Amino acid sequence: MEMLVDVFLLGLLVATAVAISSTKDLFASIMLTGLYSLISAAFFVLMDAVDVAFTEAAVGAGISTLLMLSCMKLTGQYEPKPHRHRRLLGLVVVSVTGVLLLFGTLDTPNFGDDHSPIQDHLAPHYLTKSMEEIGIPNVVTSVLASYRGFDTFGETVVILTAGIGVLALLGFSPKRQSDDLDSLVAPMHHQKILRVVSKLLIPPILLFALYVQFHGDFGPGGGFQAGVIFAAAIILYAMIFGVHVARQVFRDGAIRLLAALGVLIYGSVGLLSFLSGKNFLDYSVLSDTPQHGQHWGIMLVEMGVGITVAAVMLIIFFTFSARVDKRERDGDENQRQ
Amino acid sequence: MSGLTGLIDLLSWLALVAGSFCALSGGVGLLRFPDFFSRMHAAGVMDTLGAGLILFGLMLQSDHWLVLVKLLLILKLIWLTSPTSSHALAKAAIRGGARPLLGDDMPGRGKR
Amino acid sequence: MFIAATLALLMTMILAMGRAFLGPSLYDRILAINMFGTKTVLLIAVLGFLMGRPEFLDIALVYALINFISVIGLLRYFEYNQAQLQAKLQRVQQARDEANP
Numbered sequence: 001m002e003m004l005v006d007v008f009l010l011g012l013l014v015a016t017a018v019a020i021s022s023t024k025d026l027f028a029s030i031m032l033t034g035l036y037s038l039i040s041a042a043f044f045v046l047m048d049a050v051d052v053a054f055t056e057a058a059v060g061a062g063i064s065t066l067l068m069l070s071c072m073k074l075t076g077q078y079e080p081k082p083h084r085h086r087r088l089l090g091l092v093v094v095s096v097t098g099v100l101l102l103f104g105t106l107d108t109p110n111f112g113d114d115h116s117p118i119q120d121h122l123a124p125h126y127l128t129k130s131m132e133e134i135g136i137p138n139v140v141t142s143v144l145a146s147y148r149g150f151d152t153f154g155e156t157v158v159i160l161t162a163g164i165g166v167l168a169l170l171g172f173s174p175k176r177q178s179d180d181l182d183s184l185v186a187p188m189h190h191q192k193i194l195r196v197v198s199k200l201l202i203p204p205i206l207l208f209a210l211y212v213q214f215h216g217d218f219g220p221g222g223g224f225q226a227g228v229i230f231a232a233a234i235i236l237y238a239m240i241f242g243v244h245v246a247r248q249v250f251r252d253g254a255i256r257l258l259a260a261l262g263v264l265i266y267g268s269v270g271l272l273s274f275l276s277g278k279n280f281l282d283y284s285v286l287s288d289t290p291q292h293g294q295h296w297g298i299m300l301v302e303m304g305v306g307i308t309v310a311a312v313m314l315i316i317f318f319t320f321s322a323r324v325d326k327r328e329r330d331g332d333e334n335q336r337q
Numbered sequence: 338m339s340g341l342t343g344l345i346d347l348l349s350w351l352a353l354v355a356g357s358f359c360a361l362s363g364g365v366g367l368l369r370f371p372d373f374f375s376r377m378h379a380a381g382v383m384d385t386l387g388a389g390l391i392l393f394g395l396m397l398q399s400d401h402w403l404v405l406v407k408l409l410l411i412l413k414l415i416w417l418t419s420p421t422s423s424h425a426l427a428k429a430a431i432r433g434g435a436r437p438l439l440g441d442d443m444p445g446r447g448k449r
Numbered sequence: 450m451f452i453a454a455t456l457a458l459l460m461t462m463i464l465a466m467g468r469a470f471l472g473p474s475l476y477d478r479i480l481a482i483n484m485f486g487t488k489t490v491l492l493i494a495v496l497g498f499l500m501g502r503p504e505f506l507d508i509a510l511v512y513a514l515i516n517f518i519s520v521i522g523l524l525r526y527f528e529y530n531q532a533q534l535q536a537k538l539q540r541v542q543q544a545r546d547e548a549n550p
Contacts, residue, residue, distance in 0.1 A: 001452060001499075002500075005455065005459065005496075008459055012462070012463070012466065015466070015470075016466070019470050027475060027523075027526070028472070028475065028478060031469070031478055031479065031482050031523065032469065034482060034519055035466070035469060035482060035485060038485060038486060038489045038512075039489075041489075041508070041512075042489055042492055042493060042496075045493050045496060045505055045508060046496065048502075050502075050504065050505065050507075050508065053508050054507070054508050054511060057508055057511045057512050057515055058511055058515060061486075061512070061515050061516070061519060062515035062518055062519055065519045065522060065523075066518070066519065066522045069522050069523065069525075069526050072526070073526070073529065194521070198521070201514075201517070205514055208510070208511075208514065212507075212511075219504050219507055220504065220507055220508065221507070225511075229511065229514070229515075232514075232515065232518050233518075235518070235522075236518045236521060239521060239522060239525045240521070240525075
């Protein structure tokens with residue numbers, strides 16, 4: 001039964017991928033990308049990778065759709081006709097790569113093989129010792145935040161770097177105030193029902209983000225997902241009530257500071273254990289018993305991740321939409337002259 | 338006691354089957370109906386009813402109060418968001434210039 | 450019985466996907482995506498019961514939220530384009546009025 005559903009979902013994935021690559025309408029392809037994430041998250045659920053499914057749901061289907069849409073406002077909706085290239089050359093390259101990949105699969109272990117190398121070395125240790133060494137029920141969180149804390153630190157820094165990159169490319173253009181900005185950025189005012197329902201929904205979403213943040217020790221969830229959900233709620237508000245209203249609360253300086261603060265919290269926890277005579281990010285020194293210390297460490301680290309992720313998502317969204325407004329005004333002024 | 342559990346099981350199965358039927362007919366309607374607004378009608382109505390029935394069937398099977406609460410939350414969310422997004426979509430479509438097919442415009446039915 | 454519901458939901462997902470591929474208007478596609486999202490929520494909930502892992506419901510909950518937000522995002526894009534168009538029309542009108550008073 002499970003096998004049947006697996007094959008079915010994989011078939012849907014292939015069909016969606018073909019549809020995405022064949023359409024020239026970027027709007028349709030963004031929607032289909034969202035569909036692709038929905039299907040792959042359902043597939044991850046079937047594979048019992050609950051945390052990955054959670055991330056895919058929040059990041060793939062939610063925030064990346066929103067960010068790509070706001071990016072598309074800058075690029076335009078239709079893909080231009082590609083230049084003529086040599087089709088034969090492309091075919092040869094693709095075929096050679098495909099054959100090499102197929103050849104590579106011969107060496108990989110079978111599907112569901114419990115004696116493959118990945119199951120034989122570290123995984124048994126994590127699965128059997130996690131409860132006594134770390135003391136939290138969700139092994140994924142203990143691997144992510146404690147055993148592999150250094151990797152996760154790297155990932156958080158990568159997210160911060162992405163935010164800085166967007167700011168460096170688009171964020172520091174000279175700012176000009178415009179009068180007709182308000183009429184442009186709050187176009188949802190005639191959707192009364194939508195506004196009321198969103199007002200009802202945003203507080204529970206924020207609360208749910210906090211639940212995801214602090215429940216990560218026990219069930220699926222953690223800083224990455226919580227940060228994304230939090231940012232999605234703010235973006236929902238900004239989309240319906242106007243970006244400038246949301247920016248009055250989440251000021252540019254504040255979110256830039258918060259993005260760096262998350263990484264700072266993470267790094268300070270590492271330095272603290274470093275200075276107490278243990279390895280970098282070894283949380284057992286943070287409290288009187290090692291297990292208790294691990295709890296503290298994981299909570300602090302996840303909080304740092306959550307803050308950075310939420311702040312960077314907001315930075316990217318706000319920077320894109322500010323850019324759109326600016327280009328809008330420039331275009332109009334050029335036309336007037 | 339076993340009679341009661343049997344009854345609850347029967348009820349939940351009935352709800353699941355009815356919900357599945359609603360979901361499927363909504364899907365058929367979405368694919369087969371001639372214009373956007375009738376498709377939206379099929380999708381919106383059957384979505385809400387089917388989701389309600391399926392989640393109700395699951396609720397009868399839940400063995401822990403937390404599971405029940407989560408199912409209720411999902412149900413409440415779907416009942417809140419699904420009609421809202423349908424309404425917003427229909428309004429956007431009207432403003433964007435889409436008009437429903439009426440009477441004689443229907444394909445497969447010649448002008449009378 | 451859960452299996453029957455799973456199969457029905459999967460079939461519905463195929464039907465919705467057909468509409469998402471076919472279009473023809475973008476509204477149809479958004480409608481299909483919305484329906485597909487709801488069906489995914491239900492599918493994950495049913496699968497949780499089928500596999501005896503009710504903690505899957507957390508994911509279903511996230512889906513229900515995220516699905517709403519992304520549909521609103523897609524709608525917002527349309528609204529934005531229309532507002533832009535109207536603003537431009539107004540400007541053209543104004544310019545015309547200024548040119549021949």
